[in-house]
Amino acid sequence: MNRIKSLLIFAIIAVFSVSTFAQEKIHIDTTTVRKHLYTLASDDMAGRKPGTEGIEKAAQYIEGEFKRIGLKKYNNLKTYRQNFEHKGIKMFNVIGVLEGKSRKDEYVIVSAHYDHLGTKKSGEGDLIFNGANDDASGVTGVLALAEYFAKKGKNERTIVFVAFTAEEMGLVGSRYFGKDIDASKFVAGINLELIGKEPKTGPKTAWLTGFERSDFGKIIQKNLEGTGYKLFPDPYVKFNLFFRSDNASLARLGVPSHTFSTTPIDIDKNYHQVSDEAETLDVGIITETIKAVARGTESIINGKDTPTRVVIKEKKK
Template structure:
């Protein structure tokens, strides 16, 4: 029995020795430290900080020897930035105040009433605001949504939602406890057409070049906000400089090995925090039937609820991908678990969602304790709060667990789109 176990363990041992020389703590820490530095000022879209981050990621992809697309690692696309200048109107017999309204639109002038043909929706007291607001903001038809006054505190956040897509439908949120019989909203906006960029590198497959495996994370964050204890920079060390670092380290690892049978695509997405715009644009560049798997890496810089050498996979039950990853880690100390935070709806809240909704086995890997993460979306999300040793081991585990998928030996089952949401 000892001899049989030794024979089974030898390939895993040899793989571990090779991976330890490529995915190192020092290299992981070097990349993470820069992405989470004050120099990048929180990597908010349309700022110099996110431009510097994109240049840095591109340079690292260049050093690794990844291929470009159309002569560049930058996958650029148009977006719109809008700023409300004035709001007026009424609800039944009451005057509408600007603080009651949030507008998501790329239109310079908005004039609507109950006869304008807008879809009418509401979010009632006690309902899940996050889930309902996300659904409404993704609506394809112009919509006006009336929010219970208990959600009035979210109006500033909705108003500052960020860049808008080319096909963005006008969505208007209004604080009102009931849906009025008559309403009127008039607004003017300053609208500017700008560009955002994902950073994408490619490692062509040897025998299955038209079958793709994607490794992704988002490199944007919240930028500069209200000072807390004198610190106004939201560095986003865990969210998601950690995931982006993992993507870059995996790119270096697979580029060194160059034995991938399927084509590997490494993507750092922009504007995840303001609507997932980068991953939405990215997903439209592919025939989803050719994407065999997507590893989306989000907030892996801290220990999971199970401690070291562990992480969870969102939407675990929606495909066989999790079971394949676990199989490839037999004999190692690392364990993948199903997402324990189902009430947080994480499967639909990250950059895996767009491709998953098209049937791709696209899942997010994370360690974030979403019921108690102390630095989530705070200025305190800095590199000092991370565990670089554990983070490095997580990246190694992802590399090992993906082995049979990138070789073509295993293909995860597709997500059943009829059972989503």
């Protein structure tokens, strides 16, 4: 009887140890997450509208973090910026690369848009659209994931980290990025948007746009089993969100590219308002979501899983 008890206790300890070890593998520093969020959503960035001094400051911050982390330049670019012009406005995506080991010619893109709406032209009181949730929270995720995977150093596939510009103007930055790529080499797109609030699915959950369009979401769900974190299909189908964020630019090329989000947008009073400030968000939720994305996508980044390609047929309204 004592031997049976001993074996049972040993088994429980072993399971607990394995679980604890698995949880400890994801190191995302909450202090750094807070720093990224509050910097990018600060009044000093003046709403990060393309063509303004504010977005220039945001780009410089992202570039500085890419350099600190040790990311390489993309393709033949001499800097982290992919420069182009749109409607007379000089724009730039900010791109950093973590080269893969055994499958470096296969790419996974991790993205978010760093632009927002700028400032009100007139009025009283707060005039700055800080864009904390939309989408400083997502860019925070990109920076944190870049640091996580760079420190881990075990990505078999190459990871391309991108802060897209001018998403709010019609996915301009991501469309430009997609113009000259070989889409067949991009195996997945991981886009982060509005990850700073608890969704209606409850704590430690997120939702994914276009869930039914590839098996990307099912791969994430499988990888999250036993972690206490769950991923759900987009509950806002009528809003057509799959086509309203930067994932769509790559998805239209066949890349299984989807957006992670946590925000209950149907009742969010801060969306596209000057009240979308860092203080309205939960840094803990952002941190837990980043950890979940890291764990959920790791098998794709390491080459174990390859999501099915997306076939785009936009639904008629």
